[in-house]
Amino acid sequence: MKYEEYGVIDFVKDDFFVSWVKHPNSESDEFWREYIISHPDMMPTINQAKHLVLSIKYEDHVTLQPSEYTNMFENILKPNIRSKANSKHWVLKIAAVASVFIVASFIYFISHYDDNNVQKTTKQTISKIVKQNPKGQKSIITLPDGSIVKLNSESTLTYFSNYGKKDRYVQLTGEAFFDVKKSRVPFSIKTKGIETTVKGTTFNIRSYDNEDNTQVLVVSGEVYVSDKNGNSITLLPSELIEYSSSKNITKKSADVDFKNIIGWKDGILIFDSDSFDEVIRKVERWYGVTVTIKNKSLMKGTYTGEYHNKSLKRVLDGISYTSNFNYEILNDKQVLIK
Amino acid sequence: MTIFVLKNEPLHTTPISVYTSKNELLNKFIDKSDTEIWNKFVKGDDDAFAFIYNKYIHQLLRFGIQFAPREIVKDSITDIFIQFRKGRKTKKSINITPYLYKSLFRVLNSKTESLKRMRSFEEIEEIRSWQINLSADSKLIAFEQQTQQTAKLKASFNSLSKKQRQAILLYYYEGFTHDEIKGIMGLRNKSSVRKLIYRGLDTLKKHF
Numbered sequence: 001m002k003y004e005e006y007g008v009i010d011f012v013k014d015d016f017f018v019s020w021v022k023h024p025n026s027e028s029d030e031f032w033r034e035y036i037i038s039h040p041d042m043m044p045t046i047n048q049a050k051h052l053v054l055s056i057k058y059e060d061h062v063t064l065q066p067s068e069y070t071n072m073f074e075n076i077l078k079p080n081i082r083s084k085a086n087s088k089h090w091v092l093k094i095a096a097v098a099s100v101f102i103v104a105s106f107i108y109f110i111s112h113y114d115d116n117n118v119q120k121t122t123k124q125t126i127s128k129i130v131k132q133n134p135k136g137q138k139s140i141i142t143l144p145d146g147s148i149v150k151l152n153s154e155s156t157l158t159y160f161s162n163y164g165k166k167d168r169y170v171q172l173t174g175e176a177f178f179d180v181k182k183s184r185v186p187f188s189i190k191t192k193g194i195e196t197t198v199k200g201t202t203f204n205i206r207s208y209d210n211e212d213n214t215q216v217l218v219v220s221g222e223v224y225v226s227d228k229n230g231n232s233i234t235l236l237p238s239e240l241i242e243y244s245s246s247k248n249i250t251k252k253s254a255d256v257d258f259k260n261i262i263g264w265k266d267g268i269l270i271f272d273s274d275s276f277d278e279v280i281r282k283v284e285r286w287y288g289v290t291v292t293i294k295n296k297s298l299m300k301g302t303y304t305g306e307y308h309n310k311s312l313k314r315v316l317d318g319i320s321y322t323s324n325f326n327y328e329i330l331n332d333k334q335v336l337i338k
Numbered sequence: 339m340t341i342f343v344l345k346n347e348p349l350h351t352t353p354i355s356v357y358t359s360k361n362e363l364l365n366k367f368i369d370k371s372d373t374e375i376w377n378k379f380v381k382g383d384d385d386a387f388a389f390i391y392n393k394y395i396h397q398l399l400r401f402g403i404q405f406a407p408r409e410i411v412k413d414s415i416t417d418i419f420i421q422f423r424k425g426r427k428t429k430k431s432i433n434i435t436p437y438l439y440k441s442l443f444r445v446l447n448s449k450t451e452s453l454k455r456m457r458s459f460e461e462i463e464e465i466r467s468w469q470i471n472l473s474a475d476s477k478l479i480a481f482e483q484q485t486q487q488t489a490k491l492k493a494s495f496n497s498l499s500k501k502q503r504q505a506i507l508l509y510y511y512e513g514f515t516h517d518e519i520k521g522i523m524g525l526r527n528k529s530s531v532r533k534l535i536y537r538g539l540d541t542l543k544k545h546f
Contacts, residue, residue: 008546056510059469
């Protein structure tokens with residue numbers, strides 16, 4: 001096929017074209033310059049192909065910290081000293097892998113031997129543990145391996161009785177702050193749309209059903225996040241990602257105000273230029289009340305404020321003062337704004 | 339290329355003092371050919387090894403991270419460098435880059451396969467790897483606004499099979515030849531590599 005008949009992808013597939021785009025030399029430069037001059041109508045196609053060739057990249061990027069660089073280097077040179085311990089370590093490792101493989105293949109074999117019977121048996125031995133917080137309640141959960149989860153209001157954490165054996169897997173709706181114990185066994189959290197995996201770190205995840213975005217903020221350590229479209233990214237401390245089903249994973253800049261996002265776990269209720277809607281939602285969730293608004297025209301503007309372990313009345317006093325409305329707390333669970 | 343300063347301190351009981359300053363290391367090897375550096379390395383020159391380590395560590399990490407999380411990749415890289423250094427006296431002259439990539443590919447491929455097998459009984463969405471990004475910019479932390487068209491094209495790229503994506507990235511981004519890719523991915527012959535790339539790209543023709 002002649003170049004004149006080429007489409008964008010045909011150029012992209014062409015070795016000579018690709019080597020010109022990536023490593024031009026005087027010969028290839030001359031060839032393609034001549035070609036474009038004599039076939040000017042091919043220019044848009046060639047430009048698109050060139051752009052495509054140059055834009056193909058890895059999605060995920062990392063930087064090696066200086067300490068990691070030197071630690072790895074030391075570990076490479078060390079073997080001379082720890083060779084005796086090393087071989088023991090290797091034997092254990094091989095034994096572990098072999099036993100996992102044997103168990104895995106055993107289970108595989110059995111499940112194929114008698115499908116129905118075995119499915120029931122395996123399902124019976126594993127149970128689900130659900131920790132649920134209604135609005136107005138926060139709690140601290142300690143997982144079997146010692147990892148600590150601070151669960152926010154209106155949130156649910158689910159894990160299974162086989163937690164910690166081969167992996168540490170939990171499901172979250174709502175918001176939680178995780179302090180994951182370091183272990184070779186990976187710890188993963190499933191939230192709406194994305195799955196987060198860590199080895200031992202502290203970070204915050206926010207994924208409420210009634211909110212569009214899912215948000216992950218890393219405080220220490222390193223977190224690996226992926227969505228069902230296969231996008232994935234590794235986050236370092238103070239990095240934040242947001243996931244929404246329309247935009248997939250987007251990474252925000254790394255200078256994040258922590259208090260705004262994780263203040264809740266220390267009893268700090270923060271409003272940061274929040275719309276009235278958000279303010280109401282936060283109050284409802286934090287205190288477990290239902291807010292009814294008589295005069296909808298009051299719901300305009302934004303509110304900023306910070307409350308450390310304050311009562312509902314104090315918070316409403318503060319907001320109503322600046323936003324100019326009156327309120328009434330009825331029977332402990334309802335608020336009326338007029 | 340960034341070289342981090344390695345100080346002249348004895349670490350633990352490491353008898354080898356390969357720690358030279360950044361400039362010394364650069365000066366020692368900057369005008370040496372790959373073959374000369376290789377020869378020194380094979381003879382036991384640990385400065386040459388340090389130079390090789392420094393030259394490849396960043397791209398190996400970047401390559402490895404496509405398979406698995408950071409800690410697993412770091413462990414694997416450490417392992418392959420240990421083997422690489424141990425067996426140096428017996429090595430003939432080789433092309434270092436594809437050799438290191440091939441070793442890392444093999445190690446990480448098998449590690450991630452066994453990790454997948456160890457998953458709990460429930461249907462968990464697999465952590466996908468080897469995602470392709472299309473961008474003119476290569477800023478590490480950037481909030482990118484992609485046009486609708488690029489987004490669609492990117493989604494099509496990422497719906498290709500993992501092997502196709504691997505071959506495409508190794509060819510277009512890492513810049514390996516078909517022959518080298520065949521070695522890295524452990525494929526039968528060069529035409530297998532071409533097939534992966536061409537068949538993958540052909541499915542994208544609908545976008546143009």
